[in-house]
Amino acid sequence: xxxxxLQSFSFHPLSSSNxxxxxxxxxxxxxxxxxxxxxxxxxxxxxxxxxNLSCHRFPHLDSHGRVEPVDLHKxxxxxxxxxxxxxxxxxxxxxEGEGRDMETSEFGIGELIRRAVPVSESNGRLVxxxxxxxxxxxTASIYDVAVIPSLQGLGIGHMIVKxxxxxxxxxxxYDIAALCSQKERLFFEACGFKExxxxxxxxxxxxxxxxxxxxxxxxxxxxxxxxxxxPMRKPVVSNEMIPIDEKGF
Amino acid sequence: xxxxxxxxPSSMRHxxxxxCHYKVSDMIFIPSNAYSRLMPAKKRHRVFPLRASFWDSxxxxxxxxxxxxxxxxxxxxxxxxxxxxQEIVLVENTQPDGTNEQIIFSSGGEVDVYELQAxxxxxxxxxxxxxxxxxxxxxxxxxxxxxxxxxxxxxxxDNQKQLIGMARATSDHAFNATIWDVVVDPSYxxxxxxxxxxxxxxxxxxxxxxxxxxxxxxxxVVDFYRNLGFEADPEGIxxxxxxxxx
Numbered sequence: 460x461x462x463x464x465l466q467s468f469s470f471h472p473l474s475s476s477n478x479x480x481x482x483x484x485x486x487x488x489x490x491x492x493x494x495x496x497x498x499x500x501x502x503x504x505x506x507x508x509x510x511n512l513s514c515h516r517f518p519h520l521d522s523h524g525r526v527e528p529v530d531l532h533k534x535x536x537x538x539x540x541x542x543x544x545x546x547x548x549x550x551x552x553x554x555e556g557e558g559r560d561m562e563t564s565e566f567g568i569g570e571l572i573r574r575a576v577p578v579s580e581s582n583g584r585l586v587x588x589x590x591x592x593x594x595x596x597x598t599a600s601i602y603d604v605a606v607i608p609s610l611q612g613l614g615i616g617h618m619i620v621k622x623x624x625x626x627x628x629x630x631x632x633y634d635i636a637a638l639c640s641q642k643e644r645l646f647f648e649a650c651g652f653k654e655x656x657x658x659x660x661x662x663x664x665x666x667x668x669x670x671x672x673x674x675x676x677x678x679x680x681x682x683x684x685x686x687x688x689x690p691m692r693k694p695v696v697s698n699e700m701i702p703i704d705e706k707g708f
Numbered sequence: 709x710x711x712x713x714x715x716x717p718s719s720m721r722h723x724x725x726x727x728c729h730y731k732v733s734d735m736i737f738i739p740s741n742a743y744s745r746l747m748p749a750k751k752r753h754r755v756f757p758l759r760a761s762f763w764d765s766x767x768x769x770x771x772x773x774x775x776x777x778x779x780x781x782x783x784x785x786x787x788x789x790x791x792x793x794q795e796i797v798l799v800e801n802t803q804p805d806g807t808n809e810q811i812i813f814s815s816g817g818e819v820d821v822y823e824l825q826a827x828x829x830x831x832x833x834x835x836x837x838x839x840x841x842x843x844x845x846x847x848x849x850x851x852x853x854x855x856x857x858x859x860x861x862x863x864x865x866d867n868q869k870q871l872i873g874m875a876r877a878t879s880d881h882a883f884n885a886t887i888w889d890v891v892v893d894p895s896y897x898x899x900x901x902x903x904x905x906x907x908x909x910x911x912x913x914x915x916x917x918x919x920x921x922x923x924x925x926x927x928x929v930v931d932f933y934r935n936l937g938f939e940a941d942p943e944g945i946x947x948x949x950x951x952x953x954x
Binding site for chain 2: 517534635657691
């Protein structure tokens with residue numbers, strides 16, 4: 460099946476065979492799904508906001524260092540055009556600020572039944588997410604991996620990345636990239652990512668408009684960056700076989 | 709937790725626009741028929757045709773040219789149009805003997821994978837499986853090509869059309885894009901053609917408000933991209949790749 464409900468609320472000690480195993484003893488029941496129709500885009504936007512994630516790599520930050528909420532329409536478009544979408548749900552009471560306190564919950568029949576019902580996307584809360592964009596042939600890039608702050612450090616993010624990789628490799632994609640900031644680098648290293656062995660340099664388009672802005676220059680806003688749209692150049696027409704001057708372009 | 713009813717000001721414009729056509733609730737969920745296309749291949753059957761259809765089925769869930777299957781009718785009017793196929797003559801020169809050569813930029817057109825493989829051979833790139841290459845081209849956000857057409861002055865003569873350059877970009881159509889496989893025939897290099905290819909891609913991406921444009925540059929071409937407005941490791945952002953441990 461495509462969805463797995465992990466009802467493991469067991470107290471396994473740290474496994475010595477896999478150094479990346481986090482202690483599972485505090486991990487709540489989780490439901491992990493690769494079905495994009497389980498996803499509520501509003502909840503996703505809230506998840507991103509709670510983890511201070513902006514889909515822009517150079518976001519506007521307010522005086523407290525917080526990002527703006529993500530544009531809903533663009534978020535939906537991005538999810539629709541992602542080849543892999545992984546959502547993790549958990550029951551509300553295990554998440555910070557939600558419902559009742561674990562310690563004082565009753566243990567009557569009602570409570571037992573409620574706990575016996577597996578977590579699903581309809582009764583759970585979105586606590587983790589990750590997606591990847593692929594050309595379905597050669598390459599893929601992982602974006603926007605997020606887990607709510609109260610459940611971080613429990614291996615859920617690792618689980619999300621593993622699931623994305625499994626999905627991609629089962630479709631024959633092995634060239635998987637992830638763009639990471641300094642903070643995210645350790646996380647992806649723990650998931651088995653390294654800098655390119657062929658020594659390629661990661662580059663991003665950051666060209667801003669020059670100080671003396673001409674009227675016909677177009678700029679596009681991306682987070683806090685004002686990116687210059689390269690102007691159209693006139694075609695070069697010549698009647699002789701002469702080397703084309705670069706300025707013609 | 710943000711209250712559902714209020715949206716940040718930057719979203720207000722979109723909300724108003726969308727409210728004219730359909731309820732906000734239509735925007736919140738992904739259509740359930742999108743999932744019926746997601747069928748992971750059975751792991752044991754690593755059969756070549758099955759793998760191809762696996763990606764076909766995923767792709768068809770998100771097909772650009774098949775939006776009516778996935779997205780409810782009201783949204784098709786709002787979904788931005790695909791970059792229209794366009795052809796631009798970049799260079800035209802006429803030889804003294806009357807032969808006319810044009811270098812034509814094109815996007816959205818068909819690319820012959822055999823021609824492309826021959827071009828990649830010319831620049832010394834390692835070979836890649838043709839079916840994977842074809843699938844990658846089909847599912848890229850944009851594929852830009854350069855063709856050289858030579859017309860002889862003799863009206864009876866055939867026009868020779870040759871693929872001399874290519875660049876492609878993958879994207880989620882909203883925030884992120886990566887440029888891959890920028891290649892120009894060695895005999896046509898040094899004329900600014902590679903620059904034109906990349907600039908066209910950037911223009912098309914920015915027009916769709918896709919602001920995170922990334923690429924992974926070989927050490928020899930880092931300066932080429934720097935001159936085009938790319939910055940290496942901006943603010944410490946680096947690309948990392950998956951290396952499985954067996």
